[in-house]
Amino acid sequence: MSTRKRFDVVGKPRRRVDGRSKVTGLTKFADDVVLPRMLHAKMLRSPHPHARIDAIDVSRAEQHPGVHLVLTGRDFPVSFGIMPVSQDEFPLAPERVRYVGDPVAAVIAKDEQTASEALDLIEVKYTPLQTIATPEEALAHPEARIHEYGEHGNIHRIQAYEFGDVEEALAKSDHVFEDLFFFQGNTHLPIEQHASVAAVDGEGKLTLWSSTQVPHYIHRALARALQVNAAHIRVIACPNGGGFGGKCDLHNHEIVVSRAAMRLGRPVKICLTREEVFYMHRGRHPVLMKFRTGVMNDGKITGMHLQTLLDGGGYGSYGAASTFYTGVLQPVSYELPRFKFDACRTFTNKPPCGPKRGHGTPQPRFGQEVQLDKIAEKLRIDPAELRLNMVAKPNSLTANWLRIGSIGLAECIRRVVDISGWKDKHRKLPEGRGLGLACGAYMSGAGLPIYWNKMPHSGVQLLLDRSGQVTVFCGATEIGQGSDDVLAAIVAEVLGIDAFDVRCVTGDTGLTPIDLGSYSSRVTVMMGNAAIQAAERLREVLAEAAAEHLEVSPERIVLAQGRAFLAEDPGRGISFRETVELAEAKHGTLGSVGSYSPPRAPARYKGGGVGPSPAYSYTACVVEVAVDAATGWITVPRVWIAHDIGRAINPVSVRGQVEGSVYMGLGEALMEEQVFRRLPPKLSGALVHKIPSLLEYKSLTSLDMPEVETVLIEDPDPNCPFGAKEVGQGPLLPVMPAVANAVWDAVGVRIDEVPITPDKVLRALERKAKGENPRVGPESFPAVPYPEPICVAPPWEGGDGNASKEKRKAPARKLEGMAAS
Amino acid sequence: MMRLPWFRHHAPDTLAEAARILAGEGPNAMLIAGGTDLLPNMKRRHQSPSALISLARVEGLKNISNGSGGNGEMRLGAGLTLSDVVHCAAVREKYAGLYQAAAQVATTHLRNMGTLGGNLCLDTRCNYYNQNYEWRKAIDFCMKKDGDICWVATASKRCVAVSSTDTAPALIALGAKVRLFSATGEREVTVADLYNNDGMDYLTRRPDEILTSVLLPAASGWNSSYWKLRRRGAFDFPVLGVAAAVKTASDGTVEEARIALGAVASRPFLVEKAGGLLVGKALTDDAIAEAGALVASRAKPMDNADLDIYWRKGVVSSFVGYALREIRGDDMRVTRLRIARHAL
Numbered sequence A: 001m002s003t004r005k006r007f008d009v010v011g012k013p014r015r016r017v018d019g020r021s022k023v024t025g026l027t028k029f030a031d032d033v034v035l036p037r038m039l040h041a042k043m044l045r046s047p048h049p050h051a052r053i054d055a056i057d058v059s060r061a062e063q064h065p066g067v068h069l070v071l072t073g074r075d076f077p078v079s080f081g082i083m084p085v086s087q088d089e090f091p092l093a094p095e096r097v098r099y100v101g102d103p104v105a106a107v108i109a110k111d112e113q114t115a116s117e118a119l120d121l122i123e124v125k126y127t128p129l130q131t132i133a134t135p136e137e138a139l140a141h142p143e144a145r146i147h148e149y150g151e152h153g154n155i156h157r158i159q160a161y162e163f164g165d166v167e168e169a170l171a172k173s174d175h176v177f178e179d180l181f182f183f184q185g186n187t188h189l190p191i192e193q194h195a196s197v198a199a200v201d202g203e204g205k206l207t208l209w210s211s212t213q214v215p216h217y218i219h220r221a222l223a224r225a226l227q228v229n230a231a232h233i234r235v236i237a238c239p240n241g242g243g244f245g246g247k248c249d250l251h252n253h254e255i256v257v258s259r260a261a262m263r264l265g266r267p268v269k270i271c272l273t274r275e276e277v278f279y280m281h282r283g284r285h286p287v288l289m290k291f292r293t294g295v296m297n298d299g300k301i302t303g304m305h306l307q308t309l310l311d312g313g314g315y316g317s318y319g320a321a322s323t324f325y326t327g328v329l330q331p332v333s334y335e336l337p338r339f340k341f342d343a344c345r346t347f348t349n350k351p352p353c354g355p356k357r358g359h360g361t362p363q364p365r366f367g368q369e370v371q372l373d374k375i376a377e378k379l380r381i382d383p384a385e386l387r388l389n390m391v392a393k394p395n396s397l398t399a400n401w402l403r404i405g406s407i408g409l410a411e412c413i414r415r416v417v418d419i420s421g422w423k424d425k426h427r428k429l430p431e432g433r434g435l436g437l438a439c440g441a442y443m444s445g446a447g448l449p450i451y452w453n454k455m456p457h458s459g460v461q462l463l464l465d466r467s468g469q470v471t472v473f474c475g476a477t478e479i480g481q482g483s484d485d486v487l488a489a490i491v492a493e494v495l496g497i498d499a500f501d502v503r504c505v506t507g508d509t510g511l512t513p514i515d516l517g518s519y520s521s522r523v524t525v526m527m528g529n530a531a532i533q534a535a536e537r538l539r540e541v542l543a544e545a546a547a548e549h550l551e552v553s554p555e556r557i558v559l560a561q562g563r564a565f566l567a568e569d570p571g572r573g574i575s576f577r578e579t580v581e582l583a584e585a586k587h588g589t590l591g592s593v594g595s596y597s598p599p600r601a602p603a604r605y606k607g608g609g610v611g612p613s614p615a616y617s618y619t620a621c622v623v624e625v626a627v628d629a630a631t632g633w634i635t636v637p638r639v640w641i642a643h644d645i646g647r648a649i650n651p652v653s654v655r656g657q658v659e660g661s662v663y664m665g666l667g668e669a670l671m672e673e674q675v676f677r678r679l680p681p682k683l684s685g686a687l688v689h690k691i692p693s694l695l696e697y698k699s700l701t702s703l704d705m706p707e708v709e710t711v712l713i714e715d716p717d718p719n720c721p722f723g724a725k726e727v728g729q730g731p732l733l734p735v736m737p738a739v740a741n742a743v744w745d746a747v748g749v750r751i752d753e754v755p756i757t758p759d760k761v762l763r764a765l766e767r768k769a770k771g772e773n774p775r776v777g778p779e780s781f782p783a784v785p786y787p788e789p790i791c792v793a794p795p796w797e798g799g800d801g802n803a804s805k806e807k808r809k810a811p812a813r814k815l816e817g818m819a820a821s
Numbered sequence B: 001m002m003r004l005p006w007f008r009h010h011a012p013d014t015l016a017e018a019a020r021i022l023a024g025e026g027p028n029a030m031l032i033a034g035g036t037d038l039l040p041n042m043k044r045r046h047q048s049p050s051a052l053i054s055l056a057r058v059e060g061l062k063n064i065s066n067g068s069g070g071n072g073e074m075r076l077g078a079g080l081t082l083s084d085v086v087h088c089a090a091v092r093e094k095y096a097g098l099y100q101a102a103a104q105v106a107t108t109h110l111r112n113m114g115t116l117g118g119n120l121c122l123d124t125r126c127n128y129y130n131q132n133y134e135w136r137k138a139i140d141f142c143m144k145k146d147g148d149i150c151w152v153a154t155a156s157k158r159c160v161a162v163s164s165t166d167t168a169p170a171l172i173a174l175g176a177k178v179r180l181f182s183a184t185g186e187r188e189v190t191v192a193d194l195y196n197n198d199g200m201d202y203l204t205r206r207p208d209e210i211l212t213s214v215l216l217p218a219a220s221g222w223n224s225s226y227w228k229l230r231r232r233g234a235f236d237f238p239v240l241g242v243a244a245a246v247k248t249a250s251d252g253t254v255e256e257a258r259i260a261l262g263a264v265a266s267r268p269f270l271v272e273k274a275g276g277l278l279v280g281k282a283l284t285d286d287a288i289a290e291a292g293a294l295v296a297s298r299a300k301p302m303d304n305a306d307l308d309i310y311w312r313k314g315v316v317s318s319f320v321g322y323a324l325r326e327i328r329g330d331d332m333r334v335t336r337l338r339i340a341r342h343a344l
């Protein structure tokens, strides 16, 4: 950043550049797109959890007045799926339905009402097939097979990795802790329900406006699904009213309205109902976990064997990645010399699971952090000290070959311990009140895209002209997280102007350079680095022009506060606009581009591509709970949380993300669950979502929100723009285990599953009163046919990042020296 | 979004006219007040009335008469919104239980629209029923609407959907009555008698009757309280409502008492003998515990609402304790804040 250290925009708490239009209701979401001659679509969905479609008769629907088109599976011969390895969905099911809510037909009519009426006129003949409701059933019944692909039977993915001989490590440990945990599934619950509008122009080219977090992936997948030249498709991601991972897939309705618009030559819109959003789902996988962890008397971990079993629902979605994420980030927080990780994802006849905030990692994080609490309790070590003793080292490699750069975890722990009064309160509060501590870590962007390529992950283009206006183009998508604000701020900082003077054009595959999308907390880091590069390139041009005018050398020019001036004599300078005029006169039309690709990951083994990231963020959280012994009723009066952000570009947004994470985390900890209801099998084959409504699917209201005290730890990471790491997902992770640990501190019972509800607490209290194990949680882990592991020696055991051919025998080397990198 | 079915709409100005239209339209017509219960239900096709008769413009339904007869009674018009009831100083002062119940209905926005009359006539609820048409089709419907069987109790001959009104138990404990008006006349029944224990035929109101007002007896010497169990501090319908009203002599001896329960049957009901148990005693911890145990034995929650049913039954006595201790004068503010998430 040449001559200047002080920042004018970065780090200053500011109103977001898009804040005013959001709070005044002027932001245009996909549902606000209204076009002349627009028609409306509705989809008919399967009432069966698993069935074969024998026949569909749409003739009555087609004749219904006001109906323009009826589509069925026959209109969509090509399957799709967001990941290249899981092309297992159809826009409309041609012959098989796999969950209640799976779409089978669509009606396009003059209005929504008419379309809905016509749905009732479609006759579908089904032959019900055996329903697979749970992972246990999926393992026990390879038939009826939900998909023809996958590992075998109803197992979608199954895998095992071993980084060093874990059994040996456990055998040499002072203690081995074995625990089972269960994390119930839950959904994203964005306030904006998905909506899409498709239109073709006079030349037959298609534009799709949609609630999507990933316009680039949608663009690619849509071209394939429709078998249309991608150059003739433009996808515009409207600002999303919340995404949280639920708008990362290509969705059936997006393909349906696109096809319909192409057929009819008229714009077609669809808005999902809340119930349909519950069916689109792609939310948190229910995960059953088994942890076996070896520990020395000083609390240090010697090795961990983690087994996970995921309930994937009816389709692949991002499940192949989710499966990895139920383990791969375990080693990035604490020193973990050896690690074994077995994972299995099953298909079941329920809406497909996928990525939700934290994608696959909150579940094992819950288990790990609760188990650490048990370890601390047993070894009589303070849980904060236990963790501080083994925080992973900066600039190190993990057992599974992830490169850790900066790590502010220790500082996070110290600060929450400090501000919460932990030392005076933990294990010292009166019965019924307690404090729990937990930590978390997350990626600042996935190291690899979801399809293999060598191109940049994010591109930014800048346009300046003599009016002094600055327009920045980037494919990144504003989903409420504040990415437009980050983009404007970074450009403004580099060019020395006000963030409100930067116009952002984002999330439009027809106009903006590619950015992979708003997922995996990648946007600030990747888009930000690309934006810095683009802006720096222009800054140089501007500084040169100003220097020429002021007759000094360019290195002495500062661009700040809307001017270009001399570093040592700020009075001598010209306005930004004059600078642009000079530059435009000198160089012609001004523009620049920047792009970013993450550093290459050190892992060389197959599967090692999931987990690497340019930087990891860290969080520590202390939750206070009050538990009523007579009813088990839980209240959370306060939460303290410290997040290692690297640097806050806009501290207001960062705090907003942290508080939003606490909000969502408490929902997952205390009440949210995507659960299903099976009717008595003798009377019915139904398996339905129990509560697909915003009223009955419980998440916190503002009245249920505790006081939250947020601390930002700023230790700039060299891989990140101005040092800024992610904040969108990481702060969620510690909240759930911190609640569980606080409940233990309050009343001495362990709830080894989420949600932690009052009935479970009361049940555990009753067990405690009877002298039984004061615990509620999973009782057993089924026999899962995990394969022989792929063995990869950890860096400190002589590995080179490749898988070894045979299972490695006990290494001669000592386990010390892990910080090697 | 989900759309309403088609219907005709009437907006009469007088009660007589409303009653006449209602009688003329027959049982396929329905009254609509705030619409906060009815319209979502219509979107889910629970009801598809051919005509709606709006009470919004009907004169006199928003009246409050406070002890005008000199007997200390209070009459509240059925058309008052729940917010009107909450903000009525006389209600807060004299009928704390009603205030606390009304203040815990739904959310601020819904209380601004929803009326007292609508709250008393609220449809019963069940999470096999409060689902949209497609969902219900996936379970082949149920007895309450479009189907034959009750999925909650498959052997049951009747629907066991839950009465979910908050104000009704409070009013029952207070000994209130309602006035029903029709083209053929007017009558008064106790709030307790307004209900049947049947999830489908849950009101004793005839289809041609309009609930016009609620009559509250004189409050002197009485104290009342309402405690609601729900997951969150807003939105949620009760999964248990405990209402108590106690009349005490100056020395603290109970002269008369009533305890009513909501959301644990298809009707809100007065718990027989519970009041009698307290009469002649002071509200000691023992007396409260005894009443709690008796009341709890009468609660029959069903597995068709939020939260675990055994747990819901298990906490009834605690909630009775909260209500009676509040009436006794204990400082319940911390507990209230924990349960209701706001001061009441």
Ligand SMILES: Cc1cc2nc3c(=O)[nH]c(=O)nc-3n(C[C@H](O)[C@H](O)[C@H](O)COP(=O)(O)OP(=O)(O)OC[C@H]3O[C@@H](n4cnc5c(N)ncnc54)[C@H](O)[C@@H]3O)c2cc1C
Pocket (backbone or CB within 6 Å): A695, B030, B031, B032, B033, B034, B035, B036, B037, B038, B039, B040, B055, B078, B079, B082, B104, B105, B106, B107, B110, B113, B114, B115, B116, B117, B118, B119, B120, B121, B122, B123, B164, B165, B166, B167, B209, B210, B211, B212, B235, B236, B237, B238
């Ligand atoms: C999200 C949500 C949460 C809710 N939470 C609660 C809650 O916690 N507790 C609770 O008690 N309720 C709750 N409700 C239900 C409802 O909002 C309230 O009960 C409200 O008071 C209903 O009044 P209304 O005027 O809107 O009734 P409407 O919807 O207009 O009518 C309801 C029923 O009463 C009939 N009716 C209305 N007025 C009369 C009259 N004068 N005479 C005869 N029949 C009449 C109608 O025909 C209809 O059958 C909730 C509703 C929603 C949508």
Ligand code: SF4
Pocket (backbone or CB within 6 Å): B125, B126, B127, B128, B129, B142, B143, B144, B145, B149, B150, B151, B152, B153, B158, B159, B160, B161, B199, B304
């Ligand atoms: S209680 Fe039974 S009949 Fe009544 S609504 Fe519920 S499932 Fe239907």
